[in-house]
Amino acid sequence: MSTATNPVQAARELHAQLVQDDASLVLFFCAPEYETSGFARTLNELFGPALVVGCTSAGEITPDGYLDNAVTGISFARPTFEAAAVRLGPLKDFELTRCGDVAEALRATLRARLGHPPRHEFAMVLLDGLSQREELVMSCLGGVLSDIPVFGASAGDGLTFEHTSVFVDGAFHTDSGVLLLVGSDVPVRPFRNQHFVSSGKRMVVTGADPARRVVTEINAEPAVAEYARVIGYEVDALTPMVFATHPLVVRLGGAEYVRSIQKANPDGSLTFYCAIDEGLVLTLAEGRDLYSRLEDLFAEIRSEIGEPAAVIGFDCVLRKLECERNQTKHKVARLLQANRVIGFSTFGEQFRSMHVNQTFTGVAIGRAEEPDA
Structure with missing residues (x-):
């Protein structure tokens, strides 16, 4: 994560923390102030051939908990993780008839990069949070990708509701989305939690x-x-x-x-x-008690896949506002920290074929199995 006010400096700080050998995917979520050509150019230069995907946010979930005016991210590397992504857009002209072809082509790309079907797989969707096209996109993708977990989120811009964007193909785009497929050797556990x-x-x-x-x-x-x-x-x-x-x-x-x-x-x-x-x-x-519901969720995750290596979490911005009102924001933030959550406060969440609100949605990623002695 970085809280640097200069977008180029923030990109460099993010790279210094996320760089690893043979990185296949970098995910980031940033305040709208970082949507600059300098930030995009620096990310592209520093991360080189790695796939970089992200979006603007209504607040960031970082290793330090909830933050505003920051950028946070997570990176994945081969051979454990492989990824492929495609831009969806313009959303105002999104055609249902193309949805199946786009999804199948992306699955073929992922399998070609892996050289075999993935042991575990999930699909993540990031959408322009002001497009008002989430229901259409998700009803389509949820149908053609019904055999794998699909989740996602709508990009934000604080609480301004004026300009949101997604990052794919090396640049920020409005009226667009991104469909990301990730194949992994470790177990994953998608979730939707509401209170x-x-x-x-x-x-x-x-x-x-x-x-x-x-x-x-x-x-x-x-x-x-x-x-x-x-x-x-x-x-x-x-x-x-x-x-x-x-x-x-x-x-x-x-x-x-x-x-x-x-x-x-x-x-x-x-x-x-x-x-x-x-x-x-x-x-x-x-x-109901938001904190207790989250505790139950993380307990279920650990019982199914063990201690998570990381959690990608999309949390509705209204949940953060509620925590502020109830003065439980720091307590909830500590729980997210303890469970290695990286994500952002959203303008809506996606789960399977549904566009939903006021949920905590995402995927928990398990750890690699220890080799036999």
């Missing part, structure tokens, strides 16, 4: 613009006013912190998924982080 459950307080979306993720009416009333009434707040008191601690839940396929609110609009509508359709039944969410 909200349904309270049973129902509300119906009676007016919506799904393409813009905007809800205009709830229970046949202006969305902002009705949401504020249900949670017991005045409209003027609605803030990102309130949205973080009072999300909604939808039940799909027997599982509960959080639907988080991004902002209240002057016209009385609500903008969500996920697509919301008219007629959808939502319930107000009830929070």
Whole structure:
């Protein structure tokens, strides 16, 4: 990680910590201030032939815990890890018909580099967090890659919601995504962890613009006013912190998924982080202990693959805001540190074929087996 304010210096510091012989992959997550040609050029020069993939963030998860205005990363090397990636974009013109061809071509590339099918494999997707195309992309990729774990995240830019980008093919790109395949000799364990459950307080979306993720009416009333009434707040008191601690839940396929609110609009509508359709039944969410849920997750990981060598973790920015409000941010950060998490605070998370909110999503990477004596 680096907190250097000069992007070129930050790239050099990152390289000094991540360089290793025969590196196959470098992942990084950075504050939007690092999205410069100098940062990109320096990464390309220093890491040479290694595949470099990353994105802008709404905060970084580093070896020192939660940080802002930083860059953090992790590198992988052969022969234990091999990787291949492809840019997806422009997302506004993303074609479902090409999705299968792109994914299969990438799988063929990975196998050619390995020379054999991987023992373990996962797919990671990073997407422009303002593209509003996550549902389309993930429904496609989740179908064509149904036999391997698929997870990912939406890039952020603090809480500005103006400009997010992904890094692939040696440069930052907007209106784009990246599909990364990783083959490994060590076990991997994908995960999705959330701490909200349904309270049973129902509300119906009676007016919506799904393409813009905007809800205009709830229970046949202006969305902002009705949401504020249900949670017991005045409209003027609605803030990102309130949205973080009072999300909604939808039940799909027997599982509960959080639907988080991004902002209240002057016209009385609500903008969500996920697509919301008219007629959808939502319930107000009830929070459980975030820290305990994370402890349980890491215990499950250790029971399945042993002590992880590293965890790539994508944590919704609203979870960080909740931890700040509850004054548990440092406690949660220490738990992430102890479990070797590298990642970032996101504008949304992807898991299998779903775009989700207010989760901690990613993959735990096991350790190489000790050779027999």
